[in-house]
Amino acid sequence: DGGITQSPKYLFRKEGQNVTLSCEQNLNHDAMYWYRQDPGQGLRLIYYSQIVNDFQKGDIAEGYSVSREKKESFPLTVTSAQKNPTAFYLCASNGVGPEPQHFGDGTRLSIL
Amino acid sequence: KNEVEQSPQNLTAQEGEFITINCSYSVGISALHWLQQHPGGGIVSLFMLSSGKKKHGRLIATINIQEKHSSLHITASHPRDSAVYICAVLTHWGTGNQFYFGTGTSLTVIP
Numbered sequence: 001d002g003g004i005t006q007s008p009k010y011l012f013r014k015e016g017q018n019v020t021l022s023c024e025q026n027l028n029h030d031a032m033y034w035y036r037q038d039p040g041q042g043l044r045l046i047y048y049s050q051i052v053n054d055f056q057k058g059d060i061a062e063g064y065s066v067s068r069e070k071k072e073s074f075p076l077t078v079t080s081a082q083k084n085p086t087a088f089y090l091c092a093s094n095g096v097g098p099e100p101q102h103f104g105d106g107t108r109l110s111i112l
Numbered sequence: 113k114n115e116v117e118q119s120p121q122n123l124t125a126q127e128g129e130f131i132t133i134n135c136s137y138s139v140g141i142s143a144l145h146w147l148q149q150h151p152g153g154g155i156v157s158l159f160m161l162s163s164g165k166k167k168h169g170r171l172i173a174t175i176n177i178q179e180k181h182s183s184l185h186i187t188a189s190h191p192r193d194s195a196v197y198i199c200a201v202l203t204h205w206g207t208g209n210q211f212y213f214g215t216g217t218s219l220t221v222i223p
Contacts, residue, residue, distance in 0.1 A: 031209060042116065042198070042213035088153055094209055098142045098202050100157035101211070108153070 002027045006091050006104035012112045013078065013085060021076045021107045023091035030096065032074040036060060037088040037106075046089075049074055078109060086110050115139045118199050118214035125221050131186040133217045135199030138180065146173050146184050147198040149216065155198070158184070189221045 004025045013019045025032065031050050035043040045058030049068040063082025068074055074093075078085045088108050092101040117136045125131050135144070146158040159166050159173040161182065166173050170189075175182040186193055199214040 035213075040215060042114065042215045043200075043211075044213075045211075090153075090155065092155075098160075098162075098209065100145055100160045101209070102157070103147075103155035106153040106155075 004091055004093055004102055004104035006089075006107050008107060009105065011107055011109045013109060014112050016080045018077055018079050019109070021078070021089055021091075021109070023074045023076065023104060024072055025074075025091075025093045025102070026072060027093055027095070027102060028071070029093035029102070030071070031094050032068070033092040033101065034058075034064070034066065034074070034076045035090045035092065037090060043090065046076065114214070115212040116199055116201055116214040118197075118217050120217060121215070122218045123220070125189050125219070127190060127221055127223050129189050129221075131189050131193075131219065131221075133184045133197050133199075133219070135182045135184070135214055136180060137182075137199075137201045137212070139201065139203050139212065141201040141203055143202045144175055144182050145200040145202065145211075146182075147200055149196040149198060151195070158197075186219075191221045191223050194220050 007022045033048040034046040037043050044060050046064050047066045049055035055066050065077045088106050090106045091104040094101045119134045143162045145160050147155050149155045161175045170187045172185040196216040196218050198216045200211045204210040
């Protein structure tokens with residue numbers, strides 16, 4: 001079955017450390033997204049990519065970086081510049097047109 | 113001000129009850145989605161609406177474009193319906209879909 005795979009499910013970051021969250025999809029979708037979810041808030045867009053080798057900042061891109069070297073993969077790096085990284089991170093994708101997004105199961109990032 | 117407002121924030125129901133979750137939005141939309149987030153965090157899409165009403169099993173979603181309002185109804189609720197339900201509006205598509213998300217309604221159905 002096609003879907004989105006995020007890994008790891010839980011991740012811990014030390015002070016000053018960069019960590020990378022993985023997102024892989026086999027749905028042949030062009031567009032991929034990273035969202036951050038905090039308690040009591042709606043999902044907020046970090047970055048999105050419509051096509052390989054291209055990506056755009058979302059509403060809260062500071063302290064994060066992404067790459068899109070392959071259609072299937074859209075990893076997110078949480079850098080040491082992100083001072084409040086503790087959150088639940090969700091990756092999503094969709095095909096062409098106004099269709100629903102498909103979501104991964106998320107990665108929960110915590111600070112050690 | 114959030115572009116998407118949901119009510120209630122939390123809802124507890126007895127098994128078998130009829131449940132309604134409301135969503136109001138303040139932006140022009142191409143479509144509205146209802147999402148279900150399971151306790152483990154994974155999200156699945158339940159409905160995509162641009163007008164009228166859709167039904168899938170015990171779930172019914174309606175939208176009133178003029179009033180900028182949508183409702184999600186669950187008939188004969190069951191404990192397995194316990195989840196967070198999220199309303200999301202699609203405001204733009206073609207150059208990367210732009211979604212705005214509500215904060216979710218946490219539903220607990222008691223046996």
